[in-house]
Amino acid sequence: MQEVRVEKLVKRFGDVTAVDGISFEVPKGKLLSLLGPSGCGKTTTLNMIAGFEDPDGGDVFVGDKLISSAEQNILLPAHQRNLGMVFQSYGLWPHLRVRENVSFGLEMRNTAKADIAPAVERALELVRLGGLGERYPSQLSGGQQQRVAFARALVYEPDVLLLDEPLSNLDAALREEMRLELKELQEETGITTIFVTHDQVEAMVMSDIIVVMDHGRIQQMGAPRDIYQFPANQFVAGFVGISNFLEGTVAGKADKDGLTPVQVGDVVLLCEAEGRTKGSHVSLSIRPEDWIATVKAPPKSTKNRLQGEVEKAVYMGGVLEVWLTTSGQKIRVHGHRLPMLESGSSVYISVDPSHIKVVD
Amino acid sequence: MMFKFPSTVRMLEWGCLLIVGFLVLYPLFWLLLGSIKPSLNSPEYNLDAFVAIYQAEYMGEVLRNTAVMSIGVTILSVMIGVPLAWIVGRTDTPFKDYISMIAILPFIMPPVVVAVAWAYLGTPRVGFVNLFWKWIAGTNDPLFDIFTMGGLIFVMALSLAPYVFIFTVTAFKNMDPTLENAAHVSGANQWQTTFRITFPLAAPAILSGALLVFIQSLEIFAIPATIGVSGGIYVFATQLWRMMIGIPPNFSHAAAMSIPILLICGLALWGQTKALGRSAKYTTIGGKSFQPRLVRLGRLKWVALGFAGTYLLVSAILPLLTLIYGTFISNRGRPPTLEFLTLEHLREMLFGDGGDVILRSIGNSLFLSFIGATVGIALAAVVAFFVVRSKWKARGTLDFLALIPVAIPGAVIAIAMMWAYIREPFNLYHTIWIILLAYITRFLPFGVKAVSNAITQIHEELERAAAVSGANWFVVFWRVLVPLAMPGIVAGWIILFVSMMRELSASIMLFSSNNEVIGTILIQLYDEGLFSHVCILSLIIVILSLGSVALVRWITKQKDVGGLA
Numbered sequence: 001m002q003e004v005r006v007e008k009l010v011k012r013f014g015d016v017t018a019v020d021g022i023s024f025e026v027p028k029g030k031l032l033s034l035l036g037p038s039g040c041g042k043t044t045t046l047n048m049i050a051g052f053e054d055p056d057g058g059d060v061f062v063g064d065k066l067i068s069s070a071e072q073n074i075l076l077p078a079h080q081r082n083l084g085m086v087f088q089s090y091g092l093w094p095h096l097r098v099r100e101n102v103s104f105g106l107e108m109r110n111t112a113k114a115d116i117a118p119a120v121e122r123a124l125e126l127v128r129l130g131g132l133g134e135r136y137p138s139q140l141s142g143g144q145q146q147r148v149a150f151a152r153a154l155v156y157e158p159d160v161l162l163l164d165e166p167l168s169n170l171d172a173a174l175r176e177e178m179r180l181e182l183k184e185l186q187e188e189t190g191i192t193t194i195f196v197t198h199d200q201v202e203a204m205v206m207s208d209i210i211v212v213m214d215h216g217r218i219q220q221m222g223a224p225r226d227i228y229q230f231p232a233n234q235f236v237a238g239f240v241g242i243s244n245f246l247e248g249t250v251a252g253k254a255d256k257d258g259l260t261p262v263q264v265g266d267v268v269l270l271c272e273a274e275g276r277t278k279g280s281h282v283s284l285s286i287r288p289e290d291w292i293a294t295v296k297a298p299p300k301s302t303k304n305r306l307q308g309e310v311e312k313a314v315y316m317g318g319v320l321e322v323w324l325t326t327s328g329q330k331i332r333v334h335g336h337r338l339p340m341l342e343s344g345s346s347v348y349i350s351v352d353p354s355h356i357k358v359v360d
Numbered sequence: 361m362m363f364k365f366p367s368t369v370r371m372l373e374w375g376c377l378l379i380v381g382f383l384v385l386y387p388l389f390w391l392l393l394g395s396i397k398p399s400l401n402s403p404e405y406n407l408d409a410f411v412a413i414y415q416a417e418y419m420g421e422v423l424r425n426t427a428v429m430s431i432g433v434t435i436l437s438v439m440i441g442v443p444l445a446w447i448v449g450r451t452d453t454p455f456k457d458y459i460s461m462i463a464i465l466p467f468i469m470p471p472v473v474v475a476v477a478w479a480y481l482g483t484p485r486v487g488f489v490n491l492f493w494k495w496i497a498g499t500n501d502p503l504f505d506i507f508t509m510g511g512l513i514f515v516m517a518l519s520l521a522p523y524v525f526i527f528t529v530t531a532f533k534n535m536d537p538t539l540e541n542a543a544h545v546s547g548a549n550q551w552q553t554t555f556r557i558t559f560p561l562a563a564p565a566i567l568s569g570a571l572l573v574f575i576q577s578l579e580i581f582a583i584p585a586t587i588g589v590s591g592g593i594y595v596f597a598t599q600l601w602r603m604m605i606g607i608p609p610n611f612s613h614a615a616a617m618s619i620p621i622l623l624i625c626g627l628a629l630w631g632q633t634k635a636l637g638r639s640a641k642y643t644t645i646g647g648k649s650f651q652p653r654l655v656r657l658g659r660l661k662w663v664a665l666g667f668a669g670t671y672l673l674v675s676a677i678l679p680l681l682t683l684i685y686g687t688f689i690s691n692r693g694r695p696p697t698l699e700f701l702t703l704e705h706l707r708e709m710l711f712g713d714g715g716d717v718i719l720r721s722i723g724n725s726l727f728l729s730f731i732g733a734t735v736g737i738a739l740a741a742v743v744a745f746f747v748v749r750s751k752w753k754a755r756g757t758l759d760f761l762a763l764i765p766v767a768i769p770g771a772v773i774a775i776a777m778m779w780a781y782i783r784e785p786f787n788l789y790h791t792i793w794i795i796l797l798a799y800i801t802r803f804l805p806f807g808v809k810a811v812s813n814a815i816t817q818i819h820e821e822l823e824r825a826a827a828v829s830g831a832n833w834f835v836v837f838w839r840v841l842v843p844l845a846m847p848g849i850v851a852g853w854i855i856l857f858v859s860m861m862r863e864l865s866a867s868i869m870l871f872s873s874n875n876e877v878i879g880t881i882l883i884q885l886y887d888e889g890l891f892s893h894v895c896i897l898s899l900i901i902v903i904l905s906l907g908s909v910a911l912v913r914w915i916t917k918q919k920d921v922g923g924l925a
Binding site: 050051052077078079080081082083084085087088089090091092093094095104105108109138152153156162 | 536538539541542543544545546547548549552553556557560561563641642653
């Protein structure tokens with residue numbers, strides 16, 4: 001297994017720059033997700049690493065080996081890169097048995113005949129499909145086909161595993177199960193993995209590092225928790241989880257607790273906005289679950305206390321999602337202990353200053 | 361319980377099933393009966409005819425010839441069609457758009473045209489190709505003799521290879537590129553991927569094309585009748601013909617001989633549908649995909665281009681040049697120059713001796729094809745509608761019945777028709793109507809296919825919306841479905857019309873004096889050695905076919921008429 005380094009990768013399709021100079025590094029044995037909406041360039045990036053698209057600029061290293069470099073005109077064909085890949089539609093060969101699908105990569109590596117059968121059996125055991133080797137892919141369920149695809153990608157112990165939205169073809173329940181199983185599998189084999197997904201929950205659950213992409217550029221890179229708690233900009237805050245964005249201007253200097261007042265409409269919110277000068281324009285991002293909503297008025301001393309009018313409330317099972325307006329601002333709040341609220345009724349909300357993120 | 365009178369629609373469905381069932385099964389019934397009756401109206405039944413043909417001295421040779429020819433043609437067609445499909449579907453060979461014209465070749469150049477043209481090109485002494493060879497090689501020995509088993513297989517494969525091409529190229533183009541990418545990423549290089557993944561995935565498609573070629577090789581009459589008979593090689597189709605034109609015609613032997621061939625063709629068609637089903641399983645694109653990468657051939661692409669060019673040259677360009685030469689050039693055997701350009705041949709054919717017969721045959725063909733295509737497509741439209749849309753349990757049976765004629769060689773249909781319609785209450789033998797019935801029966805499957813393709817593409821909600829608005833079955837069919845399916849119906853009509861214009865296998869058995877058609881006259885003129893007459897008539901067929909292809913493409917706005925030809 002090896003680390004992967006991508007440097008200033010560029011891909012253009014005609015006038016459109018699909019991937020615009022992105023760089024990242026996946027340490028040995030870690031799982032990195034490329035997360036973003038469709039058309040953000042994540043799949044194109046993966047295809048350039050795999051060798052299915054020719055980059056217009058930048059380098060790809062696996063370990064110390066340069067496998068692709070537009071500047072030095074190096075372009076190792078896909079079959080010489082020693083990668084494993086699981087495709088969105090699995091790409092199992094319908095004319096070959098499960099066993100033959102899995103052994104293909106070993107045969108291409110001229111593995112001794114005697115070693116192939118046990119290796120295939122081990123790979124199938126690993127994905128809990130022992131004994132199904134003689135079946136054809138069409139005789140398996142979607143989840144089983146998916147596992148065959150993993151066994152096929154892992155059997156020859158590639159340097160890196162590439163996953164192209166491998167869970168998106170499964171139904172919701174199975175997808176959740178496979179997420180955890182996949183993560184266990186990755187940790188068990190300790191294989192360096194790059195995972196493409198548009199599902200932020202999937203990325204959160206599975207990744208060591210998340211790279212959030214939009215318009216061919218990296219918007220933010222970091223551990224899942226950091227991405228969620230400290231979104232670098234409005235796009236990340238909006239794409240990863242739900243967020244309320246409030247536009248405001250800095251209304252004064254920070255107090256002794258380091259809290260800065262920000263004027264939002266006709267209310268003032270205190271938040272940690274160090275280094276912002278008075279009068280500068282800021283966006284505040286607040287997660288719906290960070291608001292504390294109550295029907296009775298909280299004590300006057302509560303910081304960032306607002307009163308609002310319920311526009312509508314939807315029960316989502318365990319959580320009441322409330323859309324409310326307060327001093328001209330629309331805010332979405334998730335309340336866990338709220339009674340069902342009528343629209344037009346009054347509700348109090350407050351937010352701890354540490355839960356307000358100032359983003360650009 | 362009260363008796364429930366069947367609805368009008370159900371009665372229509374039954375009527376449709378009865379008509380198709382009668383058209384297809386009634387002649388087959390008499391064919392079966394005919395094979396166990398010594399003569400047309402004899403009251404006895406026995407197996408004498410089977411015994412007689414089994415013991416006949418010619419039988420061994422005919423069987424051997426037919427087997428060698430059909431298997432040889434199938435193998436050679438695969439050897440030509442598969443590489444061509446790969447070149448067009450998967451490589452960066454230049455001029456691919458022109459090469460893919462191969463798909464419409466069978467429609468433009470029917471077997472009878474390729475056959476007569478190659479008879480003139482490949483005659484040992486004066487064939488154009490042999491003359492050219494003698495001139496550049498400076499010898500007196502011909503390059504080859506077309507009137508041999510090898511020549512027969514060669515010309516037939518030229519004519520039939522496009523079927524393998526059509527099926528295979530479709531499979532190559534519809535293949536999920538992920539399957540090849542998965543092989544690359546697993547460590548397979550370009551050639552390993554091609555031979556371990558690409559070709560095996562196309563195998564069912566190749567098989568279904570090959571089986572269709574096999575059926576066609578048993579069915580085609582024109583090539584064995586010109587190339588084969590001239591070389592003294594008789595195969596199944598020409599042997600049947602020999603039995604029927606003998607004096608007296610040997611109906612019961614012909615019927616007996618048809619039965620095993622019918623079984624073989626039926627079996628091959630069954631295998632072909634199975635293979636096609638498997639092919640659809642292997643080559644349906646799933647989910648998002650990007651275009652398959654084309655194999656970069658490098659210098660080999662010139663070899664590929666040469667291969668495709670050679671095929672087009674020998675299958676289309678040389679035959680066409682021969683026809684044009686024979687039509688417009690006045691001298692024989694000397695280099696064609698403008699001073700020999702003439703319309704004399706045309707005048708002579710139409711207004712000279714026997715011109716009236718030729719004109720009459722063209723008139724007959726026009727009449728038969730016009731009526732036949734119109735009646736055929738109307739029946740096909742109703743059948744297609746019930747097959748695609750009806751919830752009726754018997755629609756599967758209807759679909760199957762309407763497909764059967766594909767597996768019946770034209771000569772066999774003709775013999776079955778003769779047994780069926782020569783007697784009361786029809787008495788159609790030696791009339792033009794028996795030919796019409798044969799045409800409608802033979803080409804019904806093609807009409808059904810053209811219309812059902814069109815209906816499948818119409819969203820069922822459009823019909824339901826009309827029904828909900830208060831339209832009954834007739835109004836839905838006539839006001840919604842027919843107008844929407846019109847391009848498919850018109851295309852189907854044209855396909856039927858052209859197929860009937862040049863039909864030969866059945867016509868040759870059924871025609872009679874005054875009831876000649878273009879195909880039968882063409883064979884007669886060929887037998888009489890009237891070179892320029894044959895060329896003119898063939899050229900007319902080609903021009904007619906070309907015009908129809910253009911028309912069908914324009915009407916359906918699709919590039920392929922492939923599969924319908």
